[in-house]
Amino acid sequence: MATKSILRIDTSARRQGSVSRDLADAVIARFPEAEVVTRDLAADPLPHIDEGFVTVTKGSAQDTLSDKQRAMLALSDTLIDELQAADTIVIGLPVYNFGVPSGLKAWIDLIARAGVTFRYTEAGPEGLLTGKRAIIVMASGGTEAGSPIDFATPYLRHVLGFVGITEVELIHADKLAFDAEATIAGAREQVAGIAA
Known part of the structure; x- marks a missing residue:
């Protein structure tokens, strides 16, 4: 699959000296012709979902929504539009305390929407964002x-x-x-092996 559009998700709290950001740069450089949209979740944090958002995604009537609910739904729609438009997603993943950064979890909570990015069927859940490729760039101090x-x-x-x-x-x-x-030299060798 030829990469024409990339959604880049940066999550490192560090702006300078971030290994995940530097390696994501190297990955993006492998696709010089691709259009890149960047979502920096550290520089522009997303809100965490709340009761209002959970309520609205369960099918509340549009005329009953508060301004805050409308804004959260519009943000979720924007994030999903970015994801749907990309054929490749590059995610910088620093590992904090054995898990994903909270900013990335907030992004996941806003893009995982029943009936939009996945649906439930008699055979079980079915993802709706097919035909895409993801490249995770993981950096960690001690977690292998x-x-x-x-x-x-x-x-x-x-x-x-x-x-x-x-x-x-x-x-x-x-x-x-x-x-x-x-470690970084080994990661750069992995980047060099990515099919562009």
């Missing part, structure tokens, strides 16, 4: 990708698959606290 204490990458793979994105590649710069130079 795929290890028993890595709760971030399996969760993110599951969520992406749940909404229909099953072609998922992982670039990992894990265990940076032990040998950052070798």
Whole structure:
């Protein structure tokens, strides 16, 4: 699948010296012809869902919505539009305390909508965002990708698959606290191997 449009999701709290941001730059550089839309969840944080949002996504009548509910629904629609428009999603994933950053969880909560990005069928849930590719760029100080204490990458793979994105590649710069130079060099080799 040729990559023509990329949605880049940055989640690192660090603006300078962020390994996940630097490696995401390297991944994006592999697709010089692609149009890139960037959603920086650290620079422009998303609100966490609340009772009002849960209520509105359960099918409340439009004329009963508060201004806050309308704004949250419009934001969710915008995020989903960005996701639907991209054929490749690049997600910078620093691992914080064995899991995903809270900003990324907020994004997930706003884009995972029944009847929009997935639906329930008699055969079980079905993702509606098919035909897309995701590249996860993981960085961690001490959590090894795929290890028993890595709760971030399996969760993110599951969520992406749940909404229909099953072609998922992982670039990992894990265990940076032990040998950052070798770890980053290894991750850059992984980036070089990505099919453009």
